[in-house]
Amino acid sequence: MLPSKHIENVDHLIENAKITLDYCIRNFGKYPFKSINFTEISSFTKGFAATAYPSAIFMPEDMVFHANIHADKEQDVINELAGHELSHLWWGNSQIDPDDREGSVMLTETVAMYTEMMLYKKMHGKEKMMDRIKMHQQIYDNEKGLSENQPIYRVSGDNPHIAYSKGAVAMVKLSELLGEEKVNMALKNFLLNNQYPKKPTSLDLLKEFYKVSPNDSTKKEIDRLFKMI
Numbered sequence: 001m002l003p004s005k006h007i008e009n010v011d012h013l014i015e016n017a018k019i020t021l022d023y024c025i026r027n028f029g030k031y032p033f034k035s036i037n038f039t040e041i042s043s044f045t046k047g048f049a050a051t052a053y054p055s056a057i058f059m060p061e062d063m064v065f066h067a068n069i070h071a072d073k074e075q076d077v078i079n080e081l082a083g084h085e086l087s088h089l090w091w092g093n094s095q096i097d098p099d100d101r102e103g104s105v106m107l108t109e110t111v112a113m114y115t116e117m118m119l120y121k122k123m124h125g126k127e128k129m130m131d132r133i134k135m136h137q138q139i140y141d142n143e144k145g146l147s148e149n150q151p152i153y154r155v156s157g158d159n160p161h162i163a164y165s166k167g168a169v170a171m172v173k174l175s176e177l178l179g180e181e182k183v184n185m186a187l188k189n190f191l192l193n194n195q196y197p198k199k200p201t202s203l204d205l206l207k208e209f210y211k212v213s214p215n216d217s218t219k220k221e222i223d224r225l226f227k228m229i
């Protein structure tokens, strides 16, 4: 239950969850659970961002239920959190169980970032989404010199600026290269072909991107986005 003073953003959250569910069901396949639970946790729990467990999403209260969405429409935190976190119920670690090795975060965070960006585009238009992509490019550029650089398909969990930010940039470029529909088809096939108990790797996802590519030069471009630094 939500304390009544936090009710202000609940309508926005529910509306957002509906848009996310609609997009993911239509493009990636059915929602695997009977319900969704958004659980508010105290903002005193420091160091906690948001986490999706099967059919429950935990979010710190100051990030969502208390966020002043009218003060800054440019930064729609509910989209960032609800859209992104809810999409994890399709991706790792929910409907797929990525092999725990280099590149596994591409199958969790990079695809969740892609979903977040496509939802952002749907709700706020392409131009606004591209502003967010510019911001992610900036985050990546600022951080990349500070640790070992890795291509996305071999990214480790210690490098969120690669898995999230560079990942978001690369996935949006991929959607321009192939078209959003083909990227979504590849993601849907990836889910279908890698059901539990399979342990997919980032190479299994790249394989699905290649399958929807029209020609070799497109495949090379995909390699440039995900396999090169």
Ligand SMILES: [Zn+2]
Pocket: 084, 085, 088, 108, 109, 112
């Ligand atoms: Zn995530």
